[in-house]
Amino acid sequence: xxxxxxxxxxxxxxxxxxxxxxxxxxxxxxxxxxxxxxxxxxxxxxxxxxxxxxxxxxxxxxxxxxxxxxxxxxxxxxxxxxxxxxxxxxxxxxxxxxxxxxxxxxxxxxxxxxxxxxxxxxxxxxxxxxxxxxxxxxxxxxxxxxxxxxxxxxxxxxxxxxxxxxxxxxxxxxxxxxxxxxxxxxxxxxxxxxxxxxxxxxxxxxxxxxxxxxxxxxxxxxxxxxxxxxxxxxxxxxxxxxxxxxxxxxxxxxxxxxxxxxxxxxxxxxxxxxxxxxxxxxxxxxxxxxxxxxxxxxxxxxxxxxxxxxxxxxxxxxxxxxxxxxxxxxxxxxxxxxxxxxxxxxxxxxxxxxxxxxxxxxxxxxxxxxxxxxxxxxxxxxxxxxxxxxxxxxxxxxxxxxxxxxxxxxxxxxxxxxxxxxxxxxxxxxxxxxxxxxxxxxxxxxxxxxxxxxxxxxxxxxxxxxxxxxxxxxxxxxxxxxxxxxxxxxxxxxxxxxxxxxx
Numbered sequence: 001x002x003x004x005x006x007x008x009x010x011x012x013x014x015x016x017x018x019x020x021x022x023x024x025x026x027x028x029x030x031x032x033x034x035x036x037x038x039x040x041x042x043x044x045x046x047x048x049x050x051x052x053x054x055x056x057x058x059x060x061x062x063x064x065x066x067x068x069x070x071x072x073x074x075x076x077x078x079x080x081x082x083x084x085x086x087x088x089x090x091x092x093x094x095x096x097x098x099x100x101x102x103x104x105x106x107x108x109x110x111x112x113x114x115x116x117x118x119x120x121x122x123x124x125x126x127x128x129x130x131x132x133x134x135x136x137x138x139x140x141x142x143x144x145x146x147x148x149x150x151x152x153x154x155x156x157x158x159x160x161x162x163x164x165x166x167x168x169x170x171x172x173x174x175x176x177x178x179x180x181x182x183x184x185x186x187x188x189x190x191x192x193x194x195x196x197x198x199x200x201x202x203x204x205x206x207x208x209x210x211x212x213x214x215x216x217x218x219x220x221x222x223x224x225x226x227x228x229x230x231x232x233x234x235x236x237x238x239x240x241x242x243x244x245x246x247x248x249x250x251x252x253x254x255x256x257x258x259x260x261x262x263x264x265x266x267x268x269x270x271x272x273x274x275x276x277x278x279x280x281x282x283x284x285x286x287x288x289x290x291x292x293x294x295x296x297x298x299x300x301x302x303x304x305x306x307x308x309x310x311x312x313x314x315x316x317x318x319x320x321x322x323x324x325x326x327x328x329x330x331x332x333x334x335x336x337x338x339x340x341x342x343x344x345x346x347x348x349x350x351x352x353x354x355x356x357x358x359x360x361x362x363x364x365x366x367x368x369x370x371x372x373x374x375x376x377x378x379x380x381x382x383x384x385x386x387x388x389x390x391x392x393x394x395x396x397x398x399x400x401x402x403x404x405x406x407x408x409x410x411x412x413x414x415x416x417x418x419x420x421x422x423x424x425x426x427x428x429x430x431x432x433x434x435x436x437x438x439x440x441x442x443x444x445x446x447x448x449x450x451x452x453x454x455x456x457x458x459x460x461x462x463x464x465x466x467x468x469x470x471x472x473x474x475x476x477x478x479x480x481x482x483x484x485x486x487x488x489x490x491x492x493x494x495x496x497x498x499x500x501x502x503x
Contacts, residue, residue, distance in 0.1 A: 164468040
């Protein structure tokens with residue numbers, strides 16, 4: 001409240017001017033539309049006030065909710081021409097961008113020079129856009145090319161830039177951890193309800209419609225796609241461990257209890273890439289966890305437990321029934337091998353610029369396949385299930401090089417931040433946060449090896465928003481509050497406490 005009272009007079013003059021304008025407009029608007037006018041005015045005032053006093057990163061977290069639960073299947077309205085639809089999450093992204101721009105204008109957020117990797121990501125998105133414009137918007141694929149471009153690259157890169165500019169203190173890392181505790185609990189309850197058919201507990205209601213999405217019979221969550229739910233749950237699991245490490249007493253036990261409920265939910269996705277990601281991320285967590293001092297002993301113990309479980313569950317593991325833990329279902333493997341063969345054939349014909357962003361399916365049909373091949377039989381009607389091969393096929397060597405360079409650039413920055421932070425630092429923005437980012441990095445890469453990730457705006461954006469936060473940490477740690485002759489001491493932690501000097 002005191003913060004509001006100390007606001008500059010021109011802030012309140014702007015609000016008063018809007019109110020006067022709204023009152024004047026109301027005299028000219030028919031009574032049946034007056035409610036919508038006042039709602040619009042109230043929304044405009046909230047946007048202005050948030051731009052002056054709020055945290056843009058909070059709006060990004062709120063956007064994640066709209067992206068997961070209030071997107072295309074919840075509500076949509078076609079724009080003239082039918083090429084694009086208005087959805088809640090897209091409208092809210094406009095609000096987020098508007099607030100960010102206004103925050104920069106009024107000085108709530110200070111502009112920072114964009115890192116080279118962000119500029120490279122913008123170039124990559126621009127190149128993909130040109131590729132789409134040259135190849136056209138029409139496609140036989142279920143997921144339109146422009147949806148993949150906007151949801152898979154535009155929104156994530158926008159989120160990365162906002163996170164980079166908005167990060168200024170440790171409270172934002174805490175906010176992110178608490179948010180994903182709550183959101184992870186929602187997804188966990190939803191996964192349990194789906195798996196056991198308790199549809200009364202499922203929201204949004206469209207999750208219960210087997211005609212929508214894919215992977216009916218598995219836990220899909222509001223994404224209607226099992227891998228998307230699994231990737232998010234894996235991140236939430238380790239985010240909870242990060243959160244629990246900063247809590248004490250019963251509260252920590254409650255967070256651990258949430259993670260115990262989350263493990264079966266991850267299994268309920270019945271997705272092998274998700275199970276693999278869980279194992280790999282667990283190895284990363286143990287390897288870099290400061291609280292685990294006897295890592296060799298922990299790995300040996302986990303290895304022994306794994307051997308025993310494999311021996312006991314061998315009949316289930318070797319079955320084709322994923323509901324019992326089986327990993328031997330060959331048909332998805334056949335499809336991926338066939339898709340890789342098609343991709344290599346398309347790449348050999350157009351290696352430099354590819355067949356056009358979002359047009360793998362169109363090009364694959366035109367080139368024809370071998371109907372006698374078991375691999376081609378399962379692959380011929382699908383989109384590429386490997387993000388690297390998809391980028392290579394659709395945008396050529398140029399696109400793949402840009403994409404890989406962005407990933408390498410982000411990893412290099414995170415390594416630099418990790419080295420700069422104190423090994424014994426306390427708080428939220430410590431090496432533990434960078435390790436959490438590496439966990440999401442591995443989670444993202446494993447997902448990218450087994451499907452086209454541009455169809456998943458939520459997890460693509462999650463990865464890039466976390467990247468933006470790490471980039472913001474890198475900027476802060478290189479600032480005047482961090483003297484890097486002492487970068488390996490606890491003075492590095494002061495960089496996040498000195499908010500005023502770093503803005």
